[in-house]
Amino acid sequence: xxxxxxxxxxxASYGGPAILKGISFTVGExxxxxxxxxxxxxxTTLLRAICGMCHRRGRVRFAGQAIExxxxxxVVRLGVAHVPDGRGTFLHLTTEENLRxxxxxxxxxxxxxxxxxxRVFGYFPKxxxxxxxxxxxxxxxxxxxxxISRGLMLRPKxxxxxxxxxxxxPLIVQDIFRIMRAINIQDxxxxxxxxxxxxxxxxxxxxxxxMETGQVVLSGPAEQIRSDPSVRKAYLGY
Amino acid sequence: xxxxLHQVFAGLASGGIYASLALALVMxxxxxxxxxxxQGEMAMFSTxxxxxxxxxxxxxxxxxVATIVISFFAAAAIERILIRPVExxxxxxxxxxxxxxxxxxxxxxxxxxxxTIKSFTSPFPSEPPFGNKFVSSHELGAIAxxxxxxxxxxxxxxxxxxxLAMRAxxxxxxxxxxxxxxxxxxxxxxxxxxxxxxxxAGMMIAPLVYLDPNMMAGIMLYAFAGALxxxxxxxxxxxxxxxxxxxxxxxxxxxxxxxxKLTVALVLIIIVLLLRPNGLWGHKVVSRV
Numbered sequence: 001x002x003x004x005x006x007x008x009x010x011x012a013s014y015g016g017p018a019i020l021k022g023i024s025f026t027v028g029e030x031x032x033x034x035x036x037x038x039x040x041x042x043x044t045t046l047l048r049a050i051c052g053m054c055h056r057r058g059r060v061r062f063a064g065q066a067i068e069x070x071x072x073x074x075v076v077r078l079g080v081a082h083v084p085d086g087r088g089t090f091l092h093l094t095t096e097e098n099l100r101x102x103x104x105x106x107x108x109x110x111x112x113x114x115x116x117x118x119r120v121f122g123y124f125p126k127x128x129x130x131x132x133x134x135x136x137x138x139x140x141x142x143x144x145x146x147x148i149s150r151g152l153m154l155r156p157k158x159x160x161x162x163x164x165x166x167x168x169x170p171l172i173v174q175d176i177f178r179i180m181r182a183i184n185i186q187d188x189x190x191x192x193x194x195x196x197x198x199x200x201x202x203x204x205x206x207x208x209x210x211m212e213t214g215q216v217v218l219s220g221p222a223e224q225i226r227s228d229p230s231v232r233k234a235y236l237g238y
Numbered sequence: 239x240x241x242x243l244h245q246v247f248a249g250l251a252s253g254g255i256y257a258s259l260a261l262a263l264v265m266x267x268x269x270x271x272x273x274x275x276x277q278g279e280m281a282m283f284s285t286x287x288x289x290x291x292x293x294x295x296x297x298x299x300x301x302x303v304a305t306i307v308i309s310f311f312a313a314a315a316i317e318r319i320l321i322r323p324v325e326x327x328x329x330x331x332x333x334x335x336x337x338x339x340x341x342x343x344x345x346x347x348x349x350x351x352x353x354t355i356k357s358f359t360s361p362f363p364s365e366p367p368f369g370n371k372f373v374s375s376h377e378l379g380a381i382a383x384x385x386x387x388x389x390x391x392x393x394x395x396x397x398x399x400x401x402l403a404m405r406a407x408x409x410x411x412x413x414x415x416x417x418x419x420x421x422x423x424x425x426x427x428x429x430x431x432x433x434x435x436x437x438x439a440g441m442m443i444a445p446l447v448y449l450d451p452n453m454m455a456g457i458m459l460y461a462f463a464g465a466l467x468x469x470x471x472x473x474x475x476x477x478x479x480x481x482x483x484x485x486x487x488x489x490x491x492x493x494x495x496x497x498x499k500l501t502v503a504l505v506l507i508i509i510v511l512l513l514r515p516n517g518l519w520g521h522k523v524v525s526r527v
Contacts (some may be wrong), residue, residue, distance in 0.1 A: 051416070072415040081416075088413035090406050100399070101406050105418040107399035150417065 003061075004029040004158055004190045005050070010058035010068075012042075012049040019045040021214040022058065026207075027158065032184055032191040034201040034222065036235060037211035043194040044085045046211070047160045050192075051075050051082050063157060077105050081151030081189075085162040087143045088150075091136030095127055098135050098146055102153025113153070120149035123179050141172040148176070152183065158190045159183070165197045173197070177204055198235035202226045210235075243372045245488040251377035252446070252460075253484020254384025258439040259461035260468070260476040261388060262432035267470050269408045269428035270321070272329075275336040278454030278461070279343035280316075281436035284309040285444045285453075286351055288437070289358055298361045302441060306434045313433020314426040321429070322422070347451040358444035380442040387438055388477050391431070395473075404428060459500075460487065467507050469520025479517065 005027040012020035019042045027033040037043050049056040052072045060068040067075050076082070081102075090098050099120065103113045121128040124145040130138055135146060144164055151159050161180070165173040177200050183189050195201035202208060208225040210218040218225065225231055259277060266274045274280075284305055291301035320339060324331050362375040395401035407414040407424035414421050440454070447453050460483045468479025483503060491499035510518060 053412070053415075073418050073420050076416060076418040084413070084416060088410065088416060090410050090413060092409050093402075093405065097402055097406075100402060101414075101417045101419075104399060104403055104406075154417065 002029050003027065004031075004063060005192065006059075006061045007050070008059040010046075010049055010056060010060060012045050012054050012056040014045075014054050019054075019214055020049060020056075023211070023214070023216045025209050025216065025219070027190055027192045028207065030184075030188060030190055031207060032180075032193060032205045033207045033209070034193045034195055034205035035209045035211055036195060036198050036201060036225075036231075039196070040213070041211040042214040043211060044162055045214075047082060047084075047162050047192070047194055050160060051080065076154065079154070079157035080160065081154045081156035081158070082160045083147045083151045083162060083164065085166075087147040089135045089138070089143045089146060091134070093135055094132050095130045095135050095138065095146060096132065098150055099127075099153050102150035103155075105154065116153050116155070120152055123152075123182065124149060141168050141176075144168060144172075144176060148179070148183075152187070152189075156189055158192065161191060161193045163195055164193075165195060165200065173200065180204060198231070202236075240371065241492060242489065245492045246485055247373035247377055247381075249485035249488035250481060251373075251380045251484070252443070252457075252487065253464075253481035254381045255439045255443045255457065255480075256461045256464045256483050257477040257480025258384050258387055258435050258442075259458065260465035260480040261391065261473055262435045262439070263461065263465045264470060264473050264476045265391075265428050265432045265435070267465075268473075269404070269425050270325075272321075272332055272336070273462075273470075274432065275333070276339040276343060277432065277436055278458035279340045279347075280309070280313060280433055281440035282451060282454045283343050283347055284312075284433070284437035285358065285440035285449055286347055288441050289351075289356060289444075289449055292359060298359060302361070305437050305441065309437035310430040310434040313436075314430035316433075317426045317429035318422075322425075344451050351451070353451055355448040355450040358441070358449045360445035376445055383438060383442060387435060391435070391473070400427075456500075460484070460503075463504060463507050466517055467510055469517030472517070472519045475517055475519030478519070 003026040008024045009022045010020055011018055011022055035043050035046060045054060048054045050060060052070055052075055056068060058068060059066065062078055062080060065078065067078065090101065099117060100113065103116060106112065126142055127145055127149060130142060135143065138146060148164065164176050180191065181204060184191055193201055193205060202222045202225060205222045208219065208222045209216050210225065210231065218228065259281065262277055263274060266272060287308055288301050288305040291304055292298060320335060324335055360376040362379040365375065366373065367375050367378055395405060403419045404424045404427060407419055407421045411421045443457060444453065461480060464480035464483040465476040467482060468475030468477065470476065486503045486506065487499055490502045494502065
């Protein structure tokens with residue numbers, strides 16, 4: 001599997017202390033990579049560093065291009081959909097407007113957008129029911145579905161997902177993870193998933209990284225990480 | 239009765255101007271959470287540009303369009319050059335910049351054009367339309383143009399992808415960048431629109447109040463009041479508030495005399511705002527967490 005995204009010795013901060021202290025990782029073309037770690041390990045910052053949402057230093061290549069100096073909008077325009085921490089819903093706009101914004105970079109492609117709307121409604125029928133509803137009135141789970149769908153509307157090559165399970169009921173989480181796998185296989189979208197729910201994330205991913213205080217402490221195929229005794233004890237609880 | 243009707247039409251005409259300026263205020267407020275205190279002076283300066291063009295022999299409507307275009311780019315440039323550096327500054331810093339801009343535009347206009355009042359042509363015939371005795375052609379024309387601007391802006395924001403992107407950038411800049419919207423340019427665009435709308439309002443009010451560097455002081459007071467009355471975050475509310483202010487001003491003026499008309503209008507507004515602090519149609523955000 002060749003690398004779609006490759007970071008080398010990436011440092012990041014918000015102007016104060018360093019949050020990422022020189023980490024390297026890759027996301028394979030068509031693959032799912034997960035980054036695990038406790039609160040404050042720097043997982044969210046890692047995703048933000050890829051998209052230019054914080055100060056960063058180091059090398060990041062996406063689909064053969066250096067992106068470490070690109071502005072957020074330009075990284076997105078290359079085909080990187082970031083489903084952010086907190087879901088990033090446009091609360092005052094309707095569900096459908098939120099989705100249309102996801103396709104903003106190709107807003108002239110009317111038929112393509114209509115087609116993609118139907119496709120995400122196929123994944124998440126709830127969103128179709130809520131189509132004309134103000135997005136701020138959606139439940140947490142629906143807003144997470146909306147955030148993933150908004151990312152899909154970009155027709156991305158790579159999706160960055162920031163704790164999609166956060167604060168959701170277990171059944172909804174299972175649903176969302178099932179659809180993420182479908183997105184990966186059917187839509188051929190590579191995924192970089194940041195999660196605290198190690199169990200689910202390791203099920204889904206092919207490659208895993210374990211982060212502690214801004215550094216990668218362990219990495220390898222997901223199967224291997226799952227059977228690592230220290231991971232089992234600290235993250236899986238058995 | 240005739241006198242009252244006449245006052246209502248005159249009120250709708252100035253109300254259309256207040257509504258346009260209120261809309262310009264809402265546009266910048268929704269994009270940046272700032273109240274552009276220099277909005278009136280920008281409109282005044284635009285009107286002087288139109289006056290200069292007409293004075294050198296440019297036909298009225300050509301000057302009208304040229305002024306709108308110039309004002310659009312000038313306002314967008316003001317955002318890029320003056321406002322952007324203080325984007326993240328404390329609110330008082332931003333207010334100072336706005337007041338500075340107000341004073342600069344006012345005194346530069348006075349320096350170039352002097353403080354003597356100038357008459358400004360109306361593009362509409364001087365006889366009232368259809369021989370009626372309630373409303374002059376200019377008043378009717380000003381109402382029509384104000385309504386046209388308001389509907390055009392509404393359609394732009396509701397129907398076009400760019401309008402949607404501007405609303406998104408105003409609401410959630412971080413998420414907007416994540417869908418590829420160039421947020422900085424959306425703000426400049428919002429300023430450009432505000433400048434253009436202000437220019438139209440200035441050119442419509444100037445034939446009624448004459449052109450001088452201080453012409454907008456009283457008008458902006460009504461526009462602010464209209465925007466606050468209707469709801470500073472709701473374009474429709476601000477527009478209706480602007481029209482209400484115009485009618486209120488004229489009817490109150492006719493009933494109890496011109497000395498108190500501003501006072502009575504403002505007292506009414508204070509009462510409304512005491513009862514409904516967000517304005518009559520201001521948004522209460524519905525959200526679940």
